[in-house]
Amino acid sequence: MHIVVCIKQVPDTKNVRIDPDTHTLVRQGVESIINPFDLFAVEAALKIKDQNGARVTVITMGPPQASEALRDTLGLGADDAVLLSDRAFAGSDTWATSTTLSAALRKIGDVDIILCGKQAVDGDTAQVGPEMATLLDIPYATFVKKIEMPQSGSLRVVRQTDEGTEVWKLHLPALLTVIKEIGEPRVPSLRHKMRAKKAEIPVWGAADLGLDPDHTGLCGSFTQVVRVFSPPRRTNRIQLEGTVEDQAEQLFQYLKNARVPGL
């Protein structure tokens, strides 16, 4: 069994701040982290590896420094990692990203399960997983919280929807996007960390993937950002005052005037 996990390096939005005067992004102290949902995907892959035995390959598309994120996942117990990096990939929208990642998956070849986080916390689009599966023409399930071990070419998963939960059966190969409930990521072990330190991480560019640079990055994207601006500020907050009872009374009146349902 071969599992490929797709991860993304994202800015740690915890530290992203907007300068109130210039309305621009303050970049100081913003570090890169592995998208938290992708760590759940790595964990899901390693769980299958622990229980059934599997080879786990982690891939990412990003700048050269993204190889550090891959190295971190080797420290968790992944077997191999591949970095997809090329200037031609810059400015990719979700379509161009999916095109590049699916080309890499074709090059890898024998893949049974592809795991992704449900979305990246910087873009929040949740599109790349499903788009990749579409390009590879394989079935997928989103928002998976439980994976039951594959049996004879199929997989049972439990997925979380807005309305409840669903149990699906999918034929392999298949792609799954996972949520937090799949399980918290493990801590890296010393043995894996030692190996990760020395591991060679191959870098594949557009030419290695057989991709025409006109079909990658911004050139290969369908969507384009035309304007970036600061979000409108909230109207000034009303600070309630007085005793606890006074404040309760004021809040009650405000909410009633605002016609909040249920009051």
Added chain:
Amino acid sequence: MKATIDTKKCTVCGVCSDACPMNAISLSENQIEISDDCSLCGICVDTCEFGAISLPEVGKGPEEDLLSYRGVWVYAEWREGKVHKVSHELLSIGRVLADKRGVELGAVLLGSDIEDETARELSSYGAEVIYVVDRPELEHFTDERYSKCIVELVRRKRPEILLAGATSMGRSFIPRVAASLRTGLTADCTQLDINDEGLLLQTRPAFGGNIMATIICPNRRPQMATVRPKVMKPVKKQARKARIERMELPGQCFEARAEVLEVIAEQDQTAKLTEADVIISGGRGLRNGQNFNLIEGLATLFGGAVGASRGAVEEGWMAPSHQVGQTGRTVAPTLYMAVGISGAIQHLVGMQGSQVIVAVNKDPHAPIFDVATYGVVADLFEFIPAFVKRIKRERGAEA
């Protein structure tokens, strides 16, 4: 590839350099340089008041007759015999867009045993034509069948714009529709408009809600966007005469390699975060799981749902399905009440779209107050019972 600078327009003021999140713009004595770290995010383009920065153009893909696409479509989400409210919201904004373009507004309904009445109801939100695909295979949602049906309908009717709700269903299968049609898709738009060239302007939050980006899809059709529930206002119109077209699609549209074995509806009403009009959320300030009783009691009074901060979930006080924020749910109810939640950015991004936000916290400097409509600086263990008492008094008077 990277952003390019028009040296004739550039005054070397340095504003773009400060704005670049990638630290890719450097200033030398008389010119600006952009390094290979440029991610083409476009943030600098807007900061330049001299219009000196531009990005390379997006790809055109295979040539297509863009003008042959006409009309605005809304995917009307159908579950268990009912149309999801987000469909009414989308039709209402879809109506505005269709009027601006001078085109027809259509709705697409996929499901099993769909009555004409269910379809006709969509006309009261502005739909002029409702395409219905009614097949037993569509009783339960699967990405493959639902997307193949929409793809087939789009190929036949060629709408220029296709909108869908960013529900768990929409977020799951709409990317497949976009990828199959080889077109762009913008997720979670908070504003939609038409520009002078007739293109759909899709505005969405980026970088954890710290910045808004307006996105276009210039060369592919349909232009596709999803919108989260409760972001757009439903506007009921006088019901107009709408055509209902029941569509027959080829059998391969109903084949799938994924099978739904079981559907278990959530029984706990307080866990239905994305649907709730009112959400009362608790955080570490509650001190223990038992004290979530206070939150549950208040939520029940409103008929609302119970949310939790990541801290409260990590402590094991609430199940992860209640978590609001970056690694939990994104919600936008009419009322969001944050009780004992300090307001870390990862929580704020999940709830700052709410209409009315009430923050209850002992610490007047807690960041949650920055996004609050009403701030209550108080001990929650005193305030919540007082507030519950006030609501109950009103109810008593009514009864």
